[in-house]
Amino acid sequence: MIKLTALGHACFMLETDDHSLIFDPWLSGNPEAAVSPDEVNVDALLVSHGHSDHLGDAIDIATRLGAPIVGPYELCMYCMRHGADVIPMHIGGGHDFDFGHVKLTLALHGSAVIHDDLIEYTGPACGFVVNAGGRTVYYAGDTGIFGDMALIGEMNDLDVAILPIGDNFTMGPDDAVKAAEMLGASEVVPMHYSAFDVIEQDPDAFADRLAEHDIECIVLKPGEQMELS
Numbered sequence: 001m002i003k004l005t006a007l008g009h010a011c012f013m014l015e016t017d018d019h020s021l022i023f024d025p026w027l028s029g030n031p032e033a034a035v036s037p038d039e040v041n042v043d044a045l046l047v048s049h050g051h052s053d054h055l056g057d058a059i060d061i062a063t064r065l066g067a068p069i070v071g072p073y074e075l076c077m078y079c080m081r082h083g084a085d086v087i088p089m090h091i092g093g094g095h096d097f098d099f100g101h102v103k104l105t106l107a108l109h110g111s112a113v114i115h116d117d118l119i120e121y122t123g124p125a126c127g128f129v130v131n132a133g134g135r136t137v138y139y140a141g142d143t144g145i146f147g148d149m150a151l152i153g154e155m156n157d158l159d160v161a162i163l164p165i166g167d168n169f170t171m172g173p174d175d176a177v178k179a180a181e182m183l184g185a186s187e188v189v190p191m192h193y194s195a196f197d198v199i200e201q202d203p204d205a206f207a208d209r210l211a212e213h214d215i216e217c218i219v220l221k222p223g224e225q226m227e228l229s
């Protein structure tokens with residue numbers, strides 16, 4: 001049994017019988033956050049890029065739990081400098097963990113930590129393909145559409161694809177429909193579409209559009225959970 005829980009915006013938790021991990025744990029200051037950072041208990045934190053709505057509380061949670069942050073090398077060096085354990089990886093590379101296998105994928109997006117007087121570059125943004133509990137999940141991260149999503153779909157038998165639909169900073173619904181077709185995942189879960197006004201989208205309308213393409217879409221409100229069958 002493997003469970004996927006939406007925690008708000010781009011934050012998701014993946015749980016197998018024995019392990020759990022979290023993607024992009026922005027919870028403090030997230031108007032949609034379904035849990036507080038203090039409640040999170042995971043074996044690893046997968047962080048796609050350095051923007052504050054993704055790196056979020058990762059360093060605090062990782063430090064409290066002694067759990068590693070997994071992500072692009074440059075972002076991991078930033079996190080390590082701030083006291084977190086890290087497993088640095090990079091795009092195209094895979095790594096075996098106790099909970100399963102993680103591979104970093106291309107994402108067309110920026111990555112930096114923005115301070116008041118400085119933009120600190122944290123390498124390229126990424127996505128993740130995670131094999132855990134006998135299931136395969138593609139977490140796209142923040143990205144525009146790219147043709148190699150077809151390759152990701154061809155090389156992985158995806159049970160779920162978690163895709164941004166917010167537009168402005170990432171794919172919007174039109175491109176996400178095309179992305180879903182290329183990926184061929186059994187189910188699509190939309191993300192990154194309502195925490196800020198500029199990315200407001202109707203996920204149910206997106207689900208209807210996917211249904212026209214015979215693609216199943218599960219809209220998870222913050223706090224809602226699905227089982228991956």
Ligand code: NI
Pocket residue numbers: 049051054109110142169
């Ligand atoms: Ni971003």
Ligand code: MN
Pocket residue numbers: 010051053054142169192
């Ligand atoms: Mn974002």
